[in-house]
């Protein structure tokens with residue numbers, strides 16, 4: 001069935017796109033824990049896709065039997081490259097395309113990508129229109145409150161909606177905030193009152209209670225860093241929001257609200273390693289797993305000793321031996 005932001009089940013719970021984190025193994029792990037989560041890829045360059053860049057094309061790989069809805073996030077600033085990239089993404093079988101208009105990294109912004117587009121609303125609208133024109137899957141936008149003020153959020157998004165944007169995910173910080181301070185969701189609630197398309201709120205959700213407190217009038221929430229070392233948060237967020245909307249959970253679905261012990265987490269951590277190894281090969285997979293392994297052991301007894309060993313692992317068997325020691 002074709003995916004639509006308008007009809008997909010509410011509340012929407014999305015895994016935030018995160019470069020260097022939300023690769024296929026991370027997305028698949030999250031989907032095993034919470035199958036209803038909408039997953040996004042890391043941001044991919046439309047320039048690289050348009051030129052068939054091998055590394056970027058590889059990053060498009062996904063498992064259609066698990067990763068649905070599957071949203072590919074892209075960045076760039078050339079409409080003709082968006083057009084080409086969008087066709088490739090649609091042919092691949094993705095459910096949607098999301099345009100990054102929020103990344104504050106200096107390298108990204110100085111190339112007129114990511115958050116730089118907030119200051120170029122005409123170009124931003126042109127990119128949305130070019131993408132919408134070339135595919136039949138929905139095109140959404142992820143952005144921030146504004147550049148140095150949130151007053152531009154509503155006019156900016158209205159312009160993009162007119163250009164064909166089918167949904168917005170808003171990180172409650174301005175470009176100038178980078179990742180500092182607390183995310184401000186009040187402007188996101190205002191945006192929802194002013195556009196006709198779904199709006200998802202993002203920023204600083206680190207527990208199910210945060211999600212319940214923050215969702216307000218929005219269609220959904222998006223969680224990023226809160227999943228680091230704690231992918232189980234997605235199960236709790238989904239259940240808490242379902243309960244909030246009056247749905248009674250089956251007894252089998254009810255999660256005891258207790259912290260998992262480290263021993264209970266080990267099978268999931270090993271599964272994450274196995275997915276990484278299967279998808280990227282042992283050398284690359286385990287290298288990239290190091291940061292996750294370090295997050296998983298945070299806060300547990302003997303964590304610092306274990307972390308020092310885990311950040312050097314090269315083989316799956318080594319990680320298993322350390323975790324199970």
Ligand SMILES: Cc1cc2nc3c(=O)[nH]c(=O)nc-3n(C[C@H](O)[C@H](O)[C@H](O)COP(=O)(O)O)c2cc1C
Pocket residue numbers: 016017018019020021041042043073100102103142171202203204205222223224225226
């Ligand atoms: C390591 C990392 C990589 C990120 N990469 C992306 C990205 O590729 N695309 C994007 O739109 N946002 C990216 N973000 C921003 C997140 O999607 C999200 O908006 C931000 O982390 C705030 O949400 P949180 O407080 O739930 O983490 C990244 C954030 C982090 C921490």
